[in-house]
Amino acid sequence: MHVHNIDDICPLCGREKENVEHLFLHCFVVHRIWFAMDATVLASVRIRFISCILWNIWTLRCSIIFDNMQFRHVEFIHCVNCFISNIERNIGHVQAPSVSSLSNPKWKAPSQDAVKINFDVSFVSKDLPIGMGLIARNSSGEFLGTKGTTDITVYEEQGEATAAVEAIKWAAGRNIYVLHLEGDNKNVVDAIDGRTGGIKWTINNVILECLNLLSAFNNWKCSHVKREANSIDDDIAKYMQESTQTLNGMFVLQILS
Numbered sequence: 460m461h462v463h464n465i466d467d468i469c470p471l472c473g474r475e476k477e478n479v480e481h482l483f484l485h486c487f488v489v490h491r492i493w494f495a496m497d498a499t500v501l502a503s504v505r506i507r508f509i510s511c512i513l514w515n516i517w518t519l520r521c522s523i524i525f526d527n528m529q530f531r532h533v534e535f536i537h538c539v540n541c542f543i544s545n546i547e548r549n550i551g552h553v554q555a556p557s558v559s560s561l562s563n564p565k566w567k568a569p570s571q572d573a574v575k576i577n578f579d580v581s582f583v584s585k586d587l588p589i590g591m592g593l594i595a596r597n598s599s600g601e602f603l604g605t606k607g608t609t610d611i612t613v614y615e616e617q618g619e620a621t622a623a624v625e626a627i628k629w630a631a632g633r634n635i636y637v638l639h640l641e642g643d644n645k646n647v648v649d650a651i652d653g654r655t656g657g658i659k660w661t662i663n664n665v666i667l668e669c670l671n672l673l674s675a676f677n678n679w680k681c682s683h684v685k686r687e688a689n690s691i692d693d694d695i696a697k698y699m700q701e702s703t704q705t706l707n708g709m710f711v712l713q714i715l716s
C-alpha cells in the first residue's frame with residue numbers, strides 16, 4: 460500500500476494530522492466510539508475485544524479513504540457491538556460478564572500494590588516483524604492499559620525476551636514500583652527468574668538487560684502462565700503484526716493509561 464498520495468488529515472475528524480496515536484487514541488471521534496462501547500466490552504474479561512475495536516476503527520478509516528464511505532457514528536458503534544457479539548457466539552463458551560468471571564481461574568491477579576504485566580509475542584517467521592502485546596492490570600484485576608509494539612527478531616524466544624524488556628520499560632515509565640511480569644514462554648520466564656539453563660546463549664544479553672532494568676524496582680517477580688491465560692496478549696500481538704503489515708512501518712500503540 461502506498462500512502463504518499465493520501466491526505467494526512469485524519470479522515471474521521473477531518474481536523475488533525477493523522478498518525479496512529481491520533482487515530483486510535485486522541486481523535487475526538489474515536490473517543491466517542493470508545494465511550495459508546497458496551498461497558499462490558501472494556502471489562503477485564505473481555506479485553507481481547509479491544510483488538511476488535513481497534514481493527515474496526517482501522518477498517519473504518521480505510522473505507523472512508525478508499526471507498527468514500529460516509530461515517531455514521533451510531534451505525535458504526537452498532538456494527539462494532541454486533542461484530543463483537545458475533546465473535547462471542549462463535550467462541551461458544553461465553554462467560555457471563557459477571558464480577559466472578561473477572562477472576563478467571565487461569566489468570567491470577569497480582570498481590571496488593573503490585574501491577575502485573577502480561578507479555579506475549581506473535582511470531583510468524585524471521586522475515587516478518589513480530590507483534591508484541593502487553594497488558595497491565597492491578598491486584599483487583601482492573602485493566603490499567605495495554606500496549607502493542609513491533610520489532611524485528613530472529614526467533615520466537617528472542618522476541619519473548621524482547622517483549623519482557625518492553626514490559627519492564629513500560630512499567631518503569633509509568634511509575635510502577637512493584638512489578639509482576641508474566642509470560643507464557645517458560646524458558647524466558649525461568650531465565651529472568653535466575654534459571655538460565657533453558658535459553659540459547661544468544662538471548663543472555665536480553666535477559667541481562669531485563670535484570671538490569673528490574674533492579675530499579677522496589678520489588679518484582681516473574682511468573683509463567685499457560686498460553687490460554689495469556690491469549691488476550693496474544694490477540695493484541697497478532698493485531699499489531701497485522702496492522703504493521705498494513706501500515707508498512709513500525710509504530711507503537713498505547714490504549715488508555
Ligand SMILES: [Zn+2]
Nearest residue numbers: 469471472486
Ligand atoms: Zn481525528
